[in-house]
Amino acid sequence: MFKDQEMEQRYLTDRFLVDHLSIARAFIVFSLFYSIFVMVDLQLTFIEPKYFQFSIAQKMVVPIVGLLCFFYVNKNVSVRALDQAVFVYAVVFVINLFLSFYGYTHWTTEPVTLLEITMASVFVNLLISIYAPLRLHHQLLTTLFIALMTIVFVRHEIHLSGSKSSFCFAFLMIANGFAWSITVTIHRNFRRYWANKQERDIDNHRLRQEIQQRERLEIDLKRLAMTDTLTNIDNRRSFMEHLHREVKRAQRQHNPLSVINFDIDLFKHINDEFGHDVGDRVLVDVSRLVEERLRESDIFGRMGGEEFAILIPDGDxxxxxKLAEILRQAFHHHSTLHQDKILKVTASFGVAQFKINEHIDDLLKRADQAMYKAKNAGRDCVKTQQQL
Ligand SMILES: Nc1nc2c(ncn2[C@@H]2O[C@H](COP(=O)(O)OP(=O)(O)OP(=O)(O)O)[C@@H](O)[C@H]2O)c(=O)[nH]1
Structure with a gap:
């Protein structure tokens, strides 16, 4: 028995719930077994004919109660239902067994022997203790009850001399005590196994939690390594990874692919005039403005400072x-209010389309050149590779 009452209760509940099917099955098995016993009884010619029907009817009670218990348990699988069913079945079984022995002693020509009675009581004791997950003191009480009932029966039915009877009672008590000690060992092992399993479950649960935490951490780290901390869009590394992948796909499928490079105009002035914090806010603003106008498949990254790039898979x-022009106009018409001052930013855009088998660096270089061309053309405009 566990010292902790709560643990003991959990153990009993667990054992009941785990074993409810085996207990229900045990009812069926015992009921069938007992029915066979009844069949065998029909063949016993040494039972007096006038007691025959009573003997059969009395024995039939056990399988009938077993079946009823089985249906009751199956219908309502609660710990309480199991408890009640096991109790009812055990009581009927024990009473029936003793009635059978009584019958054999009185109605047959071959009375039952002390050894048979002892074996039966030990058997019943073992059966109840193993199948019914009782607390240890309940088990002890059950054992004592069965032993006492056996003694009363023997005393009443088998007339033994004084010394012989005390030897027989001692033998009965020892045999039942032995059965009890076996069940105690069995239950101790059950409890040890259960406690180990609980510990293992807790360890496994902790391990699973740790693994999940690590996985989450890894995802966060990966995301951090791929994200620009200020604007929350892809950083240069992530953008380049996407670009490599998309270029390979474009080459494989012979699809067009284009890149837009843009740089905020005269950003240094914003920093100088309003401070670095406001400059940062403008970068975040600009990123949101662009993000809102992109498709799901477009990839947007900050290449460094106030320079950004957009990758358009399947776009010529x-x-x-056209997209660069939409963005340019959006910048043009957008303004940020800062301490009663209206802050306006524009950007210069350079556009280039990927040529089959060209190196990625060449593609980016052409987009860069187009962007510088836009800067030289007075800023706030879009230039393509063709206009170089
Ligand atoms: N606030 C802020 N400023 C940045 C950041 N990264 C780069 N800068 C500033 O951006 C400015 C870029 O200035 P320049 O390269 O001279 O270009 P510009 O002033 O935009 O002029 P043009 O490109 O010729 O239109 C520098 O003053 C950098 O300090 C950043 O993360 N936050």
Whole structure:
């Protein structure tokens, strides 16, 4: 028995719930077994004919109660239902067994022997202790009850001399005590196994939690390594990874692919005039403005400082130019209010389309050149590779 009452209760509940099917099955098995016993009884010619029907009817009670218990348990599998069913079945079984022995002693020509009675009581004791997950003191009480009932029966039915009877009672008590000690060992092992399993479950649970935490951490780290901390969009590394992947796909599928490079105009002035914090806010603002106008498949990254790039998979030069123009106008018409002052930013855009088998660096270089061309053309405009 566990010292902790709560643990003991959990153990009993667990054992009951785990074993409810085996207990229900045990009812069926015992009921069938007992029915066979009844069949065998029909063949016993040494039972007096006038007691025959009573003997059969009395024995039939056990399988009937067993079946009823089985249906009751199956219908309502609660710990309480199991408890009640096991109790009812055990009581009927024990009473029936003793009635059978009584019958054999009185109605047959071959009375039952002390050894048979002892074996039966030990058997019943073992059966109840193993199948019914009782607390240890309940088990002890059950054992004592069965032993006492056996003694009363023997005393009443088998007339033994004084010395012989005390030897027989001692033998009965020892045999039942032995049965009890076996069940105690069995239950101690059950409890030890259960406690180990609980510990293992707790360890496994902790391990699973740790693994999940590590996985989450890894995802966070990966995300951090791929994200620009200020604007929360892809950083240069992530953008380049996407670009490599998309270029390979474009080459494989012979699809167009274009890149837009843009740089905020005269950003240094914003920093100098309003301070670095406001400059940062502008970068975040600009990122949101662009993000809102992109498709799901477009990839947007901050390449460093106030320079950004957009990758348009499946988009040709004209698609990219149109998008760059939309963004340019959005910048143009957008303004941020800072301490009663209206802050306006514009950007210069360079657009280039990927040429089959060209190196990625060449593609980016052409987009860069187009962007510088836009800067030289007075800023706030879009230039394509063709206009170089
Ligand atoms: N607030 C802020 N400023 C940055 C950041 N990264 C780069 N800068 C500033 O951006 C400015 C870029 O200035 P320049 O390269 O001279 O270009 P510009 O002033 O935008 O002029 P043009 O590109 O010729 O239109 C520098 O003053 C950098 O300090 C950043 O993360 N936050």
């Amino acid at each position: 030069l004209e698609d990219a130019r």
